[in-house]
Amino acid sequence: MARRGKNSIKPLWIVTAVILLAAAFFGSRLFIAANSEPFRTVNSLDVKAYLDNANSLRSNIYKIEGEVNDSLGWSPSTGRLIAVSVNKGADLLPVLVTTDFNHINIQKGQKFIFILEVDNKGILRTKHLIKS
Amino acid sequence: MIRPLVIFLAATTAALAQVPDAAPAQPAAQPAAGSGNGGSPNGNSANSGGGSSFLGKDMPFFSPGSEIVTWDGKNWNINNNRVFEARFEKFLNAPPSTAESDREYQATLQRIMEKLTPGKITPQDMDEAFRLLTTAAQFSDDAKLCDSIANQVYSSWLAKKNNARLSAANTSLEFERKRLEWNAKVTAEGSRLDAPGSKADGMAAEWTKQQQLKRDMEMQPLLTRLAEITALLKTNQLKSEVAELQIKIEFQALIVQHFLQRRFQHAIIGTRFYRSIFADGDSQLRVGEDAKSLFAKTTGLPPTMGTVDSLANEIIRDVREGVQAFKFLLEKDEMESASKRLAETFIIGEYLPEIRTLNRDDKRKALAFVQKTNQLISALEVKDYTLAETLVGELKVTAKDVDTSKPTAAIETARQVSAMHIAKARNAAVSGDKESLETELKAAMEIWPRNPALTEVSKMIFSQADVQSRALVDFDQLLSQKNYRQIFDDKMRFIAATSMYPEKQEELRKVLDDMQVIETAIIQAQEIEKRSNYAGAWESAEKAFQKYPNDNKLNQVRANLTIEASEFVQALKKAQDLEGKNQPGSSLSWYLKAWNKYPQSEFAKEGVERLTKEVLPDAT
Numbered sequence: 131m132a133r134r135g136k137n138s139i140k141p142l143w144i145v146t147a148v149i150l151l152a153a154a155f156f157g158s159r160l161f162i163a164a165n166s167e168p169f170r171t172v173n174s175l176d177v178k179a180y181l182d183n184a185n186s187l188r189s190n191i192y193k194i195e196g197e198v199n200d201s202l203g204w205s206p207s208t209g210r211l212i213a214v215s216v217n218k219g220a221d222l223l224p225v226l227v228t229t230d231f232n233h234i235n236i237q238k239g240q241k242f243i244f245i246l247e248v249d250n251k252g253i254l255r256t257k258h259l260i261k262s
Numbered sequence: 263m264i265r266p267l268v269i270f271l272a273a274t275t276a277a278l279a280q281v282p283d284a285a286p287a288q289p290a291a292q293p294a295a296g297s298g299n300g301g302s303p304n305g306n307s308a309n310s311g312g313g314s315s316f317l318g319k320d321m322p323f324f325s326p327g328s329e330i331v332t333w334d335g336k337n338w339n340i341n342n343n344r345v346f347e348a349r350f351e352k353f354l355n356a357p358p359s360t361a362e363s364d365r366e367y368q369a370t371l372q373r374i375m376e377k378l379t380p381g382k383i384t385p386q387d388m389d390e391a392f393r394l395l396t397t398a399a400q401f402s403d404d405a406k407l408c409d410s411i412a413n414q415v416y417s418s419w420l421a422k423k424n425n426a427r428l429s430a431a432n433t434s435l436e437f438e439r440k441r442l443e444w445n446a447k448v449t450a451e452g453s454r455l456d457a458p459g460s461k462a463d464g465m466a467a468e469w470t471k472q473q474q475l476k477r478d479m480e481m482q483p484l485l486t487r488l489a490e491i492t493a494l495l496k497t498n499q500l501k502s503e504v505a506e507l508q509i510k511i512e513f514q515a516l517i518v519q520h521f522l523q524r525r526f527q528h529a530i531i532g533t534r535f536y537r538s539i540f541a542d543g544d545s546q547l548r549v550g551e552d553a554k555s556l557f558a559k560t561t562g563l564p565p566t567m568g569t570v571d572s573l574a575n576e577i578i579r580d581v582r583e584g585v586q587a588f589k590f591l592l593e594k595d596e597m598e599s600a601s602k603r604l605a606e607t608f609i610i611g612e613y614l615p616e617i618r619t620l621n622r623d624d625k626r627k628a629l630a631f632v633q634k635t636n637q638l639i640s641a642l643e644v645k646d647y648t649l650a651e652t653l654v655g656e657l658k659v660t661a662k663d664v665d666t667s668k669p670t671a672a673i674e675t676a677r678q679v680s681a682m683h684i685a686k687a688r689n690a691a692v693s694g695d696k697e698s699l700e701t702e703l704k705a706a707m708e709i710w711p712r713n714p715a716l717t718e719v720s721k722m723i724f725s726q727a728d729v730q731s732r733a734l735v736d737f738d739q740l741l742s743q744k745n746y747r748q749i750f751d752d753k754m755r756f757i758a759a760t761s762m763y764p765e766k767q768e769e770l771r772k773v774l775d776d777m778q779v780i781e782t783a784i785i786q787a788q789e790i791e792k793r794s795n796y797a798g799a800w801e802s803a804e805k806a807f808q809k810y811p812n813d814n815k816l817n818q819v820r821a822n823l824t825i826e827a828s829e830f831v832q833a834l835k836k837a838q839d840l841e842g843k844n845q846p847g848s849s850l851s852w853y854l855k856a857w858n859k860y861p862q863s864e865f866a867k868e869g870v871e872r873l874t875k876e877v878l879p880d881a882t
Binding site for chain 1: 836844845846847848850851852854855858870873874875876877878879880881882
């Protein structure tokens with residue numbers, strides 16, 4: 131009976147290599163993604179707390195990501211007041227986009243990430259926004 | 263001849279038996295009675311007064327024309343006074359006196375009268391009649407009147423016996439008187455026998471003188487005794503006459519008393535005894551002047567025992583005829599005449615057997631008629647024409663001869679005049695003329711107080727007034743409670759009630775307008791609800807609720823819809839709550855949430871717009 135040669139590649143080695151390659155791929159992707167979020171250090175707004183009592187959140191800076199639902203009003207001196215749908219449309223938050231962002235087109239259905247400050251009256255005043 | 267006396271007796275009986283009750287109220291009745299067509303001839307004496315002692319002050323007087331008795335300054339209607347009515351009704355209800363004892367009593371009286379029949383009477387019959395008096399007196403119906411007669415007869419007999427003794431004494435005295443007269447005569451003549459011859463004139467004269475003295479001395483006691491005897495005779499004669507006259511007067515008074523008491527059988531018995539005892543032909547009544555005048559004027563005859571006897575017999579016959587007439591009229595269903603004849607006969611012959619033995623059923627028929635007529639009189643007096651009309655109808659059925667023309671005329675007149683006033687009252691009520699209404703109702707009531715039409719109209723008017731005033735009170739109360747729903751549900755009642763009050767009408771109009779809004783909101787909410795648009799339905803109800811928070815029905819609809827549209831309602835309420843707390847950010851979020859759930863929501867839209875305006879005051 132003939133004996134098999136010792137230089138043949140074992141399947142276990144192949145599987146291990148594939149897994150390692152995949153892990154490296156997804157890890158790199160995740161790393162890249164994490165590093166691409168510019169407001170990753172800003173806390174997300176606790177919508178429930180805001181709805182219950184916005185006064186408790188006054189002067190704080192929060193981040194929300196949502197879709198523009200409607201434009202409620204526009205003031206040349208103050209800016210635009212829009213309704214932003216968050217939590218997959220479960221809640222609508224009024225966001226005041228100040229005149230600083232007049233150059234940005236904001237339309238219904240667009241998704242944005244807002245950096246917001248809760249002012250004295252509990253209005254979410256935009257500090258930054260980027261399209262998400 | 264008998265009628266005036268009968269009337270007098272009726273008047274006497276009624277007057278003695280009753281209490282006057284109409285004298286002050288009928289000042290005109292007395293002269294009318296005195297001048298009545300059928301007035302008694304003794305009317306003048308009756309009214310003359312003057313302190314007569316017979317039966318009190320004045321003689322009773324009865325006027326057949328007006329059927330009014332006048333006595334002692336008082337007036338009574340013989341057919342319409344309570345005592346006569348009571349007495350007559352008692353008689354009509356009483357059982358007939360047909361018991362064995364009643365028959366025995368009447369038989370006894372009859373036997374007494376038979377024993378005393380004039381022309382056939384013997385001393386034995388008289389003794390038997392006297393014995394029967396005591397028998398008759400034992401019956402209760404007799405009221406011991408026979409005893410009175412017996413006592414009077416006995417007294418008369420005693421008086422007669424006394425007179426007999428006086429007569430015997432007078433006979434002895436007469437004999438003595440005659441003897442004395444003879445002795446005196448003999449004495450006077452004896453002196454002449456012993457006269458001297460022709461002796462000397464002087465001696466003769468002396469002798470004559472002595473003889474004269476002697477004769478005088480002998481005659482003196484005789485003459486004295488004769489005078490005494492003569493005086494005694496005269497005294498006895500006078501005594502006898504006085505005693506007899508006294509007993510006669512007593513007996514006559516008893517007989518007249520029985521006559522006036524309408525105990526005619528006793529009066530007859532009395533007269534017959536009297537005439538048997540005093541058979542001297544002197545039957546003149548020695549009673550008071552008034553009584554004499556009464557008999558003389560009513561009968562046209564001098565007052566004698568014969569007059570009393572014949573009148574009593576005549577009355578008994580008259581009563582018998584009256585009873586027969588009553589029975590005949592009863593058979594013919596002529597109740598009015600029958601009742602009147604019975605009443606007249608009863609007044610006169612209350613104690614006579616013909617009256618006392620009348621059948622009770624027959625009397626009850628008369629009673630029913632009398633009661634109905636009395637009731638009719640009372641009904642007309644109190645102007646109860648409804649009852650009067652009913653009674654007239656009943657009387658027509660039971661009494662063929664009843665004359666209903668007067669009550670019918672009174673009823674019809676009252677009906678017409680009352681109807682006229684009621685019609686005017688109705689018009690006044692419709693036109694709201696309270697003054698005329700009251701006047702006409704009062705006039706109608708005065709004419710016919712128990713007019714059913716008046717009661718009906720009054721009830722209607724006053725119930726209307728009552729309903730109206732009650733409705734107005736309710737309206738005010740509900741208005742103060744803001745219970746507009748109740749007002750709306752009863753709107754027809756309040757519309758009618760406030761028709762005469764412009765101010766309240768305006769208040770009601772406002773309430774009904776508001777309620778119309780509420781009702782519209784409710785209907786709208788219910789229609790929206792049918793499309794499963796609960797938020798929209800709730801909002802419709804809520805809008806009305808905010809304006810009219812006290813309407814129960816709206817509250818109920820709203821509460822039900824709050825459950826159905828709970829998320830929308832909750833979001834809206836939260837938004838409003840936070841808006842109230844000056845948290846426009848959070849509030850706006852909730853408004854947006856609510857708006858998102860019901861995009862047609864006006865509340866949410868208004869909230870959003872309001873807060874947007876607050877955030878962006880210069881928004882365009």
